[in-house]
Amino acid sequence: MNKTLAALALALVTQISTAAPDSIATLPEAEAFARDLEQRHGFAAATILGQFAEIRPNARVLQLIAPPTSPTQRSWERYRPRFVNEQRIAGGVRFWQDNAVTLARARALYGVPEEVIVAIIGVETVYGRNTGGFSVLEALATLAFQYPRRADYFRTELEQFLLLTRENGLDPLAVKGSFAGAIGIPQFMPGSQRRYAVDFDGDQRVDLANSVDDAIGSVARFLEQHGWQAGQPVAVPANLPGTPDASLLEAGIRPSLRAGDLFDRGILAAAAPESTVTLVDLVSPERETEYWLGFENFYVITRYNRSSFYAMSVYQLAEEIRRAMPANGAAKTARMDR
Template identity: 40%
Template sequence: MTRRPPGKRLLLTLALLAPVMASADYSGNPRAAELKRILADDYAFSGADLAAVDQALVKAERVPRLIEKEQTAKEKTLTWTGYRPIHVNDANVRRGVAFMNEYESWLERAHREYGVAPAVIAAILGVETKFGGYTGPHRVLDALTTQGFEHPTRSDFFFSELVAFFVLCHEQQRQPEDMLGSYAGAMGAAQFMPSNYRRLAVDFDGDGDTDLWSLPDAIGSIANYLIKYRPQVAWQRDQPLIAPLRPTTGFRAPADAVNTKLPSETLGQLRESGAHIDADLDDATAAGILELKLDSGQHEYWAGLNNFYAVMSYNPRVYYAMSVTQLAEALSQARSEQAAR
């Protein structure tokens, strides 16, 4: 591909970014030696391989604003009133229906092989990357070195992902400086972190390359993820994600059952606590209470079921999983209406 020289707009952008991007030469960071030791001891990196890692660390850019973006992500800071329209909107539904029509055979195959509903796979792609249209502008090398070496509270997590990133690049014969992704280092249409890319991504189209920028591979990989990432809440075929929950007089929600990462109650226990749950589901069904804060100061309540928590394993934020759930419902309804017409 022929590279064009940067135009005036790009040069201006680079100038504006200069104060928040700086060459770091992370090869001299105290944890760089630990990184290389792990790569040598656990992944059999040769001397030449480690020299290439050093070269990549020299080229890495320090981008503190990526740490700020991670700490102030919208699903952490907005109310449900503010967060929902970002993802559950008419434009996303239109794009999603078009995407599902185009990739129907791949989505149906994923449903057959993994049991995951096509609309849920599509909704995850819609929330993550606008159905593959926006996979992130940041160099993954910069994101993971900055976060892994400098994040004030989650550096260990990002450091482990930096290790996985170098292993992934080595396995796939990719240059670390060439990989682009999110501010957190997630990659491809499915936005997998490097460790999940290595463990859960699949070559769904059978072309010999496990490529999460390929939408068929992303579709299969999301289905595989929901089945295997967290066995306690592995996706259950043809089961719902949520059920309406209406608190009645005297309802007292157990504090440790609200917005948890795993279901901590049963529907029977919630009903005994004074919740009316409008669903024909057995009392033994595992569930949790979802509490969504509205701008009015009030709250909206739902019962989260196993498949909701499977989606939460993708991103452990209730607003994220509820956006996926409601976008999936909207996509299913829109496609049904389209078929009826």
């Protein structure tokens, strides 16, 4: 009887092990990918497949990337405290004080206020404390070959990652990051790092994992390259007489509405009538919806993360950090909404 049970258990383990690939290298798509990179970029396909042989599809990555099984209501009331809180405000003040010279240089070069750079790094990784412990190669390969919903995007990022590691002499198996493959203090995807990251500390290499200076300069350059308007506002609160016309919200996150036209509809805010804006609704089932007008700089922040909640949390954290800066610390900056 015991031998029979043992045989059944062995058969079950064998069945399970054959159901899941032993490594990424065994996937037909992975081999085709490696051959393609060999043809287009001069990689050795055998080397890539050898690296793929060291990693497996990561079930945790697939679990974290998957949309919720049941629809969840958006809630600004619950979202905001995750990022605009005392820990991140106090940490942002310290980060600004510790890196005041670098932040001022980034502002002078790219036009992005110190508090915005600080807030993005605070939201992304709590100022470099939480940069992720996943193998970036394993995460990206899992999503590239096992997540059909966004396979094209992640195959592109996997390609960019391998190019990035080759250009910088890094071992692809050693790089750590988020479950989605974002890297370093500012959590850049590999493609963004290759396009926008800068060597801001002058050591002849870009190191977003260990160089705070590179992270600061790269965040500022990313925003500048996406259209940041120096000295211009980000967002202002709006007062509405009731529920706005659905078409105003459906106009999208990119500013396309004339503020004066909104004023004519009874939507009031501290904005010049000729301003081009977007109407932002911060929905909370627990309370009345909060409305803001977002300017071009608000839209630019959403290029970092395509979410109005994200952009607003960055903006509000930035404002809280600026207000909390000691009077004798780094120079106070003008309010971003004026």
